[in-house]
Amino acid sequence: MHEAGLRMTEPRRRVLQALEHLGHATPEVLVGHLAQGSAPLPASTVYRNLESLAGAGLVRHSHMHHGAPAYHLPTHGNHLHLVCRGCGDVIEAAPELARDLARNLRSTHGFDADVTHMAIDGRCCRCSGEQRETQ
Amino acid sequence: MHEAGLRMTEPRRRVLQALEHLGHATPEVLVGHLAQGSAPLPASTVYRNLESLAGAGLVRHSHMHHGAPAYHLPTHGNHLHLVCRGCGDVIEAAPELARDLARNLRSTHGFDADVTHMAIDGRCCRCSGEQRETQ
DNA sequence: TTAACTGCAAAAGTTTTGCAGGTCG
């Protein structure tokens, strides 16, 4: 931890704890989560800690929904995120399913893709049979 | 156009025109773009038009960068967006490169993916040789 | 001891909403 020049403080611990508990969460969700309890954290502390922890590689983020990125612990495991635009559910899928895509992108564009960083939009099995909406 | 119960108005025309000209743009960019000129559009009008036009299927959006979605015309053509986190460049790639991914997701999760809706994060050929940053 | 960190408050930026008036069809 302090190999990166970071101190272990109580607010920091609580941010990491919240991420461990939630799996992944947007800054907004974390702020809401940590504003409660006997020692509420101000939003600025949450944002600053996400930034410093991300800089040290102690948290990562991926883009799951429309707005802000979702943060998670590195231990949370790599997977693809499938976001259903019918029900909003997030399904976690094995990254191997995107192996061909990554290989294609590398060979055709020389692009080194991080496929676990983004969410794949679509319709889950429960919603794909239903009516068609414009997201 | 008015099959969807929409009227053709001057602000609406200018939003579509701007999208045609820009290819794809975030609301923020559009607001900035349309706030200029002899008949500046207020932000609220731009946002409301993006919403109504998207509802009618006359504009679409995809998630290219961290924040807001990028809007574009349906005629703008389907492609994958490769976003380099080194230089920020957006590369357009053929959607067929993701065919295997889509098939995998359907067979393993019953998930009907829209692979042109999201951006694929990674490093372009020019940046992948260089130093490693935390995005 | 001191550089890093926190809490608070204020600022900045984006998106939404209310409302009175204008206009397309």
Add this chain to the structure above:
DNA sequence: CGACCTGCAAAACTTTTGCAGTTAA
């Protein structure tokens, strides 16, 4: 004429920044 739209202003949010005081190492 009537429903849809617009412009303006204000509100609601999310995120950033400044600063003085606190604390981990």
